[in-house]
Amino acid sequence: DAKTTQPPSMDCAEGRAANLPCNHSTISGNEYVYWYRQIHSQGPQYIIHGLKNNETNEMASLIITEDRKSSTLILPHATLRDTAVYYCIVRVSYNTDKLIFGTGTRLQVFP
Amino acid sequence: GAVVSQHPSRVICKSGTSVKIECRSLDFQATTMFWYRQFPKKSLMLMATSNEGSKATYEQGVEKDKFLINHASLTLSTLTVTSAHPEDSSFYICSAGTQGGFDEQFFGPGTRLTVL
Numbered sequence: 001d002a003k004t005t006q007p008p009s010m011d012c013a014e015g016r017a018a019n020l021p022c023n024h025s026t027i028s029g030n031e032y033v034y035w036y037r038q039i040h041s042q043g044p045q046y047i048i049h050g051l052k053n054n055e056t057n058e059m060a061s062l063i064i065t066e067d068r069k070s071s072t073l074i075l076p077h078a079t080l081r082d083t084a085v086y087y088c089i090v091r092v093s094y095n096t097d098k099l100i101f102g103t104g105t106r107l108q109v110f111p
Numbered sequence: 112g113a114v115v116s117q118h119p120s121r122v123i124c125k126s127g128t129s130v131k132i133e134c135r136s137l138d139f140q141a142t143t144m145f146w147y148r149q150f151p152k153k154s155l156m157l158m159a160t161s162n163e164g165s166k167a168t169y170e171q172g173v174e175k176d177k178f179l180i181n182h183a184s185l186t187l188s189t190l191t192v193t194s195a196h197p198e199d200s201s202f203y204i205c206s207a208g209t210q211g212g213f214d215e216q217f218f219g220p221g222t223r224l225t226v227l
Contacts, residue, residue: 036218038155041221042220042221043204043206043218043220043221044155045218046216046217087154099145099206101147101154101155103154104154
């Protein structure tokens with residue numbers, strides 16, 4: 001599995017957009033970019049995933065660069081409940097394949 | 112999304128005893144389940160992959176005789192921590208995936224194990 005690099009922590013004001021970057025320069029052609037988040041003392045929660053096109057769902061948007069070496073997760077209007085550790089993971093899109101978690105980005109949303 | 116449950120949510124045991132943790136997929140059949148361990152302020156570390164009806168595959172450094180995994184049905188996997196010691200105290204999390212269904216895996220809420 002390709003490795004990812006994320007900043008260890010970020011702050012965001014409530015109501016503002018949170019933009020979380022991820023570098024995955026060694027990503028393979030058949031690997032997807034997945035984002036999960038983990039709120040304190042809970043299991044991880046799936047957010048979104050994509051291959052090369054930008055994706056949007058009710059939780060977030062995923063912007064993937066054209067060369068696919070990096071991506072950005074966007075929470076358009078962050079709330080206090082979005083405070084969590086966000087993990088960017090790359091792997092093939094078989095949900096029976098293991099997920100390898102890196103260190104993630106700890107997002108703190110403040111009032 | 113689909114629901115994965117874990118039981119118990121929290122367990123405290125004495126050193127030397129064994130503890131069983133259950134992971135259930137409530138509304139889908141999970142052909143594959145994964146077990147993770149997480150220490151405070153650390154990331155999730157994959158311990159093993161279990162496939163229904165076959166032996167689990169353990170990650171390097173994880174003792175298979177200490178962490179027994181059974182995936183006897185398409186909705187249940189169990190992790191037994193044998194002869195637990197204080198250093199086994201951790202947050203144990205399972206996830207489940209299924210072929211031909213969802214694109215993502217679903218995680219349980221985790222089990223907090225404290226060994227005295």
